[in-house]
Amino acid sequence: MSITVPICAVDKVDPLDLLATYNTPIIGKFTQKKYFKILKKPVRSSGIFSATKDGFNWQITTPVPSAVILQGENLYLENSRGDRESQPNAHSFITILKAILIGDKSTIRAYFDVDQGDINTCASLVPNLALMRKVLTRLDICQRTDGYEIELFDSNDVRTIITLAIQSDSK
Amino acid sequence: MGRHWLVILATLCLLLIVSYFSRISFNNDLFSSLPQIANQGKIAQAEQIFFEQNQSKALISIGGENSRQATLLLKDRVRDFHWKDITESQFDIDELAGELVKYRAGLASESYFEHLQSDDSFQLFFYEKLNETGNPFVNRTLESDPDLIISEYIESNLQNLINISWDAGVMQTQGQLTGDKRHWLILDTLVASSDIQEAIITAMQIEELLQNLSNDFPMADIRYSGILFHTAQNASQARTEMTVFGGASMLLLVLLMSYFFRKLSMVIWIFSTVLIAFAAGVVMVNAIFGHIIIITLVFATTLIGISMDYCLHTLCKHNSRNTSDIAHQHLKTGLVVGYITTGLGYASLMLTSIPVLHQVSIFIITGLFVALIVSLAYQPVASQMLSFTLPEHVKTRLRTVRRYRYIVISAVVMILLTGIFIAPIQFNDNVRILTASSSELIKNEAFHRGLLDHSDNQQYFVFAKDMQTILLNEEQLASSLTELNSDIHVNRVSSWLPSLDKQNRTYQRLKSAESAGVFDKARNLFNNDAQTFTYMPLTPETALSGSLNDLLSAKVAITDDGVISLVGIVGSSPQQVLAIADSLEIEIYHYDKAGDLTSAFKQMRENLLLWVGIAIVFMFIILAAKFGVQMAILSSATVALIMFSAIYISTLFQGALNLFNILSAILIMSLAIDYVIFFHLNGLKTHNFMAISLSAISSILVFGMLIFSATPAISSFGLTTSVGVLFAYLLSLLLQKEN
Numbered sequence: 048m049s050i051t052v053p054i055c056a057v058d059k060v061d062p063l064d065l066l067a068t069y070n071t072p073i074i075g076k077f078t079q080k081k082y083f084k085i086l087k088k089p090v091r092s093s094g095i096f097s098a099t100k101d102g103f104n105w106q107i108t109t110p111v112p113s114a115v116i117l118q119g120e121n122l123y124l125e126n127s128r129g130d131r132e133s134q135p136n137a138h139s140f141i142t143i144l145k146a147i148l149i150g151d152k153s154t155i156r157a158y159f160d161v162d163q164g165d166i167n168t169c170a171s172l173v174p175n176l177a178l179m180r181k182v183l184t185r186l187d188i189c190q191r192t193d194g195y196e197i198e199l200f201d202s203n204d205v206r207t208i209i210t211l212a213i214q215s216d217s218k
Numbered sequence: 219m220g221r222h223w224l225v226i227l228a229t230l231c232l233l234l235i236v237s238y239f240s241r242i243s244f245n246n247d248l249f250s251s252l253p254q255i256a257n258q259g260k261i262a263q264a265e266q267i268f269f270e271q272n273q274s275k276a277l278i279s280i281g282g283e284n285s286r287q288a289t290l291l292l293k294d295r296v297r298d299f300h301w302k303d304i305t306e307s308q309f310d311i312d313e314l315a316g317e318l319v320k321y322r323a324g325l326a327s328e329s330y331f332e333h334l335q336s337d338d339s340f341q342l343f344f345y346e347k348l349n350e351t352g353n354p355f356v357n358r359t360l361e362s363d364p365d366l367i368i369s370e371y372i373e374s375n376l377q378n379l380i381n382i383s384w385d386a387g388v389m390q391t392q393g394q395l396t397g398d399k400r401h402w403l404i405l406d407t408l409v410a411s412s413d414i415q416e417a418i419i420t421a422m423q424i425e426e427l428l429q430n431l432s433n434d435f436p437m438a439d440i441r442y443s444g445i446l447f448h449t450a451q452n453a454s455q456a457r458t459e460m461t462v463f464g465g466a467s468m469l470l471l472v473l474l475m476s477y478f479f480r481k482l483s484m485v486i487w488i489f490s491t492v493l494i495a496f497a498a499g500v501v502m503v504n505a506i507f508g509h510i511i512i513i514t515l516v517f518a519t520t521l522i523g524i525s526m527d528y529c530l531h532t533l534c535k536h537n538s539r540n541t542s543d544i545a546h547q548h549l550k551t552g553l554v555v556g557y558i559t560t561g562l563g564y565a566s567l568m569l570t571s572i573p574v575l576h577q578v579s580i581f582i583i584t585g586l587f588v589a590l591i592v593s594l595a596y597q598p599v600a601s602q603m604l605s606f607t608l609p610e611h612v613k614t615r616l617r618t619v620r621r622y623r624y625i626v627i628s629a630v631v632m633i634l635l636t637g638i639f640i641a642p643i644q645f646n647d648n649v650r651i652l653t654a655s656s657s658e659l660i661k662n663e664a665f666h667r668g669l670l671d672h673s674d675n676q677q678y679f680v681f682a683k684d685m686q687t688i689l690l691n692e693e694q695l696a697s698s699l700t701e702l703n704s705d706i707h708v709n710r711v712s713s714w715l716p717s718l719d720k721q722n723r724t725y726q727r728l729k730s731a732e733s734a735g736v737f738d739k740a741r742n743l744f745n746n747d748a749q750t751f752t753y754m755p756l757t758p759e760t761a762l763s764g765s766l767n768d769l770l771s772a773k774v775a776i777t778d779d780g781v782i783s784l785v786g787i788v789g790s791s792p793q794q795v796l797a798i799a800d801s802l803e804i805e806i807y808h809y810d811k812a813g814d815l816t817s818a819f820k821q822m823r824e825n826l827l828l829w830v831g832i833a834i835v836f837m838f839i840i841l842a843a844k845f846g847v848q849m850a851i852l853s854s855a856t857v858a859l860i861m862f863s864a865i866y867i868s869t870l871f872q873g874a875l876n877l878f879n880i881l882s883a884i885l886i887m888s889l890a891i892d893y894v895i896f897f898h899l900n901g902l903k904t905h906n907f908m909a910i911s912l913s914a915i916s917s918i919l920v921f922g923m924l925i926f927s928a929t930p931a932i933s934s935f936g937l938t939t940s941v942g943v944l945f946a947y948l949l950s951l952l953l954q955k956e957n
Contacts, residue, residue, distance in 0.1 A: 081348060085361050086743055092349040111345045120397050124350075127342055134377070139386035140352025157286045158386050175290055178387040181312040182354040202312070205357040 062163045062170035065190045066150040073098045073148050075194060075213040077105075082206040096148075096211070103145040115141050147188060147195060148211070164189065225595040226490050229498065229588055261807050264679045264782045267775040269445075274409045275304070276424055276444045277666055279391070281400040283437035289388055289401035292431055299423065302406040304768060305389040311354050313765040315372060319362040321756035323728060324721030326367045327374040334731045337739045344740040364744055365737055367728075375713055381670060391669045400439075400669065407446055414453045414512070421450030443662040448655045455654040455928050456512040463923040464519045468492075470919050471526065478912065479533060488529045491592045495525040498588040499581035506580055507573075514577040516924070516932055520885075520939070521582055523920030524560065525589035527892065527913040528553055532593040534909035548899050550594065555844065556892040557590045559837065563888025566829055567881065570822050574652075575881070613902055616951060623852075623952035630859055630949075634866055643866065646874035647823065649815035654928040672707075672788045678795065681805040683780045685758040689717035691804045692785060698798050699790055709786035711773045715761045725753045784809075823877045830884060834858055837891060845898065853894045853953060860890045860949050864942030871937060878934040886942030889917065893950035901954045914947035 074097045081090040094107040103117040114125040115134075122141060124134040139158065146154040155161065158179075159172035169189040174180045185200040194211040201207070280288045293303060318325060333343035347356050347366050355369035363369070376384070383390050389402040407420045424447075428440050468489070475485050499518060503510050531553060560582075567579035608616075619626070650660065680695075682688040689712040696708035716724070728751050731737065741747075762770060774783045787795055792808045799806040834854055842850035861883040868879050893910055900906035921943060924936025 079349065079351065083348075083357075083360055085364075085745055087745055088743070090345070090348045105351065107349055111342055111349065113346050113349070115351070120392060120399060127346060139384075144351070157284070174386065176293070176387045178306055178310060181310070182358065182387075183352075199352070201357045203357050203361065205360075207351070209351070 060163075061152075062161050063152045063155060065168055065170055065188065066147060066152065067190075068150050069148070069213060071099045071149065073213060075211055077212070078210045079107075080208045082208075084204050096144075098145050098148040100149060103141060103148075105141060105144065117141055117145065143186075144197075144209075147197070148213075159186065223487075225592050226487075226494055229494050229592070260681060260777075260779060260782070261679065263777060263779075264681075264775070264784075264807070265809070265811070267777070267782065268772075268784055271772055271775075273445045273449065274407045276301075276405045276407055276421075276442060276446050278403045278405070278424075278428065278440070278442045279400040279666060279669065280402075280431075280435075280438050280440050281398055282439040284435050285399065285401045285438055286385060286388060288431055288435040288438045288440070289403055291434065292403055292427065293388075295427055295431075296403070296405060300408065301420075302408065304404040304406055305402055306387070307765075307768040309384050309387055309389070310765060311358060311372070315355060315358045315368055317765050318368045318371065318756070319359055321721075321754055322363050322365075322367045322371075323725045323751040323753045324755050325371050325716065326724050326728060327371050329374050330367060330370045331727060334727075334736050337736050340736050341739040344743075362749075364741060364749065378707070378709065378713060381672065393669065409446060414449070417446055418450045418454050421447050441662045441665060443659060443666045447659055448653060451655050451659060452653060452929075453512055456516050459927050459929075459932070460512070460515045460519065463516065463920075463927075464522070467519060467522050467920045467923055471522065471916055474912070474915065474919075478908070484533060487596075488526060488533070491529050491589055492522050492525050494592065495585035495589040496521055499585035502584040503577045503581050507577055511574050511577055513574050513929070513932075514581060516927065516929070517574070517578040517935065518581045518585075519923070520920055521585045523913075523917040524582070524889070525586055526916050527556075527909075528586075528589045528593040530912045530916070531896065531909040532596045534905040534912075551844075552892075552896050552899055553590060553593060555840070555895055557586055559840070559891040560586060560885075560888040562833065562836065563884045566826075566833060566884050569825070569829060570877075570881075571818065572822075608902060608904055608907055616902055616954070619951055620954050626949075626952060627856065627859060630863060634859075634862060637866060637870075641869070643869050644874040645820075645823065646876050647816050647819040649812060649819065651819075651876050651878065651930040651934070671786075675709075675786050675788050676790075676792055676795070677809045678785045678787065678799075679807040679809050680783045680785055680799075681780060681807075685774075685776070685781050686717055686719075688712075688774070688781045688783050689715065689758075690719060691802070692783060693717055693720055694802050695785070695795075695799060695804055695806075698802065699787070699795070702794075702798075703789065706787065706789040709788075711770055711783050711785075714766055714769055715756060715758060718755050718757075721755045722753075725751065819877050823880055826877070826880045826884070830861070830880070830887070833884060833887060837887065841891075849898060849953075853891070853898070856894065856949050856953060857887055857890045857946075860942060860945045861886050863945045863949075864938050867941045867945075868934065868938040872934060876931065876934055878931045879938045882935045882938040882942065885939055886946060889939075889943055890946035890950065893946050894953050897950045897954040910947065910950075914943055917943045 074095070076093065076095050078093040079091070083090070091110075092107050093109050094105070096106065097104045101119055104114065105116075106112075106114040111127050113127055116123045116125065116131075122134055123131045125131045142154060143158060145151070155172065158174060160175050162171045162173070163169075164171045164187055166189070169187055172186040172188065174183055174186075181202055183199060184202050187198045187200075189196045189198075191210070191212075194213040197209040197211065199207040199209075278292065280292070293306070296303065333340050344366065347353065347369065348360075350356065353369070355372050356366060359366070359368045381391050381394070383392070385399075385401065389404070391400050391402065392398070393400075405424070407424075409416045409420050424442065428442060432438065432440050472485065472489065475488055479485055479488070496518070499521060500510065500515075503514065531549060564579045564582045564586075567575040570576075653660075680688060680691055682691055692708070692710040692712040693716070696710060696712070699706045699708060712720070732751060761767070762774075772784070774781065792810075796806060796808060834857070837857065838850050838854045841853050845853075864886050865875065865879055865883055869875050872879070893914070896906055896910055918940050921936050921940040924932050925940065927933045927936065
């Protein structure tokens with residue numbers, strides 16, 4: 048005797064549903080660890096960030112202060128001496144970080160093909176342009192109790208882990 | 219078989235032999251239809267080289283909603299074709315960085331040296347760069363370039379591309395005023411400039427792809443431009459016009475001739491003569507120039523009307539009752555003098571610097587010569603020409619006109635002077651009159667130029683005997699300009715490929731920083747002993763054969779005589795740049811094609827007005843020698859009046875006039891003089907009246923067709939000439955032979 052199980056159409060879950068909606072401005076702290084296999088130690092940095100719909104401020108406080116500031120469509124880099132210069136080519140990654148924080152799924156999909164991560168609370172993003180996959184092979188976003196953990200896999204065996212801790216006022 | 223048929227057959231055989239040995243080829247390279255403004259061969263050569271490098275490119279920009287996704291989909295779809303995506307090959311960081319690290323000891327940018335003051339300052343820079351989130355250049359090069367020279371080098375050079383940035387591998391621009399972002403795809407379709415059919419097909423394929431993309435992304439604003447589309451649009455327009463205007467002219471003329479000459483063999487003879495004249499024009503132009511510009515054939519359709527005139531005079535004469543030797547002599551004189559004046563008119567087109575007009579000139583002179591020979595060889599055959607006589611009362615009226623010739627001429631002069639006082643003649647010398655490109659394409663072109671080029675960007679050709687001298691010259695020029703004003707920006711080959719001299723100096727500076735221990739603290743962070751500097755210069759040969767080729771090939775060209783580079787300078791006037799280049803003994807040319815062409819058109823137009831004056835004097839001399847001074851004065855004045863009337867009436871229809879209205883005035887002069895001569899020689903005799911009337915009708919029909927051309931230059935030419943022929947017909951009646 049065999050049992051036939053009816054196949055039902057199941058709504059596919061959007062992996063990006065893990066992105067929460069926060070009140071703007073979204074303020075928080077971050078830590079970043081970059082693993083280069085040729086360096087003795089990982090490169091660590093930390094700082095603060097704030098995101099609104101129109102702007103984003105990513106400020107590294109240690110070990111060397113610097114900042115990336117997105118004002119509308121213009122992006123600036125501020126170095127340790129406080130000099131600020133326009134840097135349009137660094138735009139893309141900052142745009143993605145901002146999109147993750149404000150839950151802007153359409154911007155993320157403009158750059159990545161999105162898939163479910165290894166665990167349910169993660170999403171796996173692969174650049175949708177072959178040219179970019181030569182530089183960044185994958186980006187994983189995982190939900191944490193206080194924010195997200197983002198892991199970047201570089202084609203040159205460079206791994207970057209960014210932890211975003213969002214302040215409770217924004218939740 | 220009549221003698222004239224033998225002449226036609228012999229000419230046909232000759233043409234077939236010549237065309238067999240010189241294969242006929244057509245060309246719609248827009249560059250060859252533009253005036254050659256540069257006197258020096260090397261400037262013309264530079265123009266040609268850089269024009270050809272761009273002629274197969276298609277520029278596509280997408281703005282509005284989902285512009286990035288639309289661009290990615292388009293990138294995906296164009297992979298089915300054999301086109302090259304230049305934006306992708308220029309931003310292959312992996313390949314570019316991978317290649318440049320080998321030459322790192324000679325390639326440090328000026329901004330890099332700012333961080334080499336001490337080991338602490340360099341360590342600060344090192345940490346700052348390593349901590350930058352998502353910096354692809356550092357990650358890619360750190361292993362082979364632990365001192366971050368190449369990542370800084372690529373970044374600073376990409377920063378120098380004014381207005382252009384890269385949105386995760388997709389080229390992007392931002393509107394200077396609106397801030398609107400657009401994503402780009404620049405394709406090299408690899409279509410050869412001579413392959414018109416391929417250009418038309420490729421342009422259609424791209425347009426279809428963009429139409430489909432527009433359906434998929436209705437909110438995206440998709441625009442395209444590029445020489446390829448201009449070539450395709452102008453070529454298909456010229457082909458259509460040549461077929462429609464040529465076909466319609468032939469059809470109308472067949473009907474007209476069949477009505478008047480009621481014998482099939484005569485109609486066939488007329489059209490055989492016209493066709494063989496046309497074929498002779500094609501063969502001769504191809505033999506002299508090596509190719510035929512398609513737009514030449516649109517102008518050349520006028521040969522149908524003019525060559526037919528010779529047949530008409532011959533046939534009308536042979537159908538008249540007066541077939542005496544004197545009458546034949548009059549016919550011969552009229553035809554030969556007519557050919558000389560018309561030929562001189564067209565020969566004057568050789569005085570311009572527009573290659574199309576040189577071809578038109580050779581085409582018509584050759585075609586008319588063949589028509590003249592065939593007409594002179596004509597042997598009368600029995601015909602049933604339409605029996606037509608001018609009614610006596612009409613003849614009397616027309617003769618009366620002669621009596622009032624001074625009054626009529628004075629009245630026309632008065633009307634014209636009043637008209638000019640009320641609405642003065644204005645001129646438009648814009649080079650756009652030569653193109654039939656759609657207004658949308660012209661609008662897109664200007665829109666794209668506004669996004670890609672700084673509004674203040676001026677371009678220059680730099681010449682030198684070899685590549686190293688060019689690079690040194692560029693570096694000296696850039697350094698002198700930025701010393702004067704640090705805001706001046708020089709976009710040059712040498713910023714990607716420094717001269718060997720500069721690379722050697724860079725290496726010496728890096729070595730001395732290394733000896734001073736500037737890199738030590740940072741190098742201690744590595745697992746292994748970090749590499750010290752090994753100098754290997756980046757040579758032009760390596761750069762132009764590797765991944766830098768796509769970035770550099772559009773800016774530099776190696777010729778038999780040396781090297782030419784294209785330099786863009788923002789923030790400095792051409793006078794300042796030329797003065798500095800002069801003091802540095804750098805051979806440079808300010809390249810402003812649109813501006814140069816407009817002033818060339820203006821100068822040509824002014825020169826042509828002078829030539830019109832000279833041509834009238836020549837005409838006076840020929841007429842005075844043949845028909846006496848009084849007739850010469852009256853004829854010259856009448857012809858001048860006809861030309862001026864045609865020009866003025868054109869301004870009423872067309873608005874501002876251009877070079878081509880003036881060119882047609884020269885042609886009118888040559889046609890009008892034919893009418894004047896024939897009316898003067900033969901008066902209102904039926905055969906003469908009929909021949910001139912049929913000639914005028916056929917010419918007005920053929921030239922009138924051109925008014926409907928989409929190319930303003932052709933349309934202007936057709937308008938002035940057809941109005942001029944009408945005036946020539948009416949006013950030449952004033953000079954009819956006294957009864």
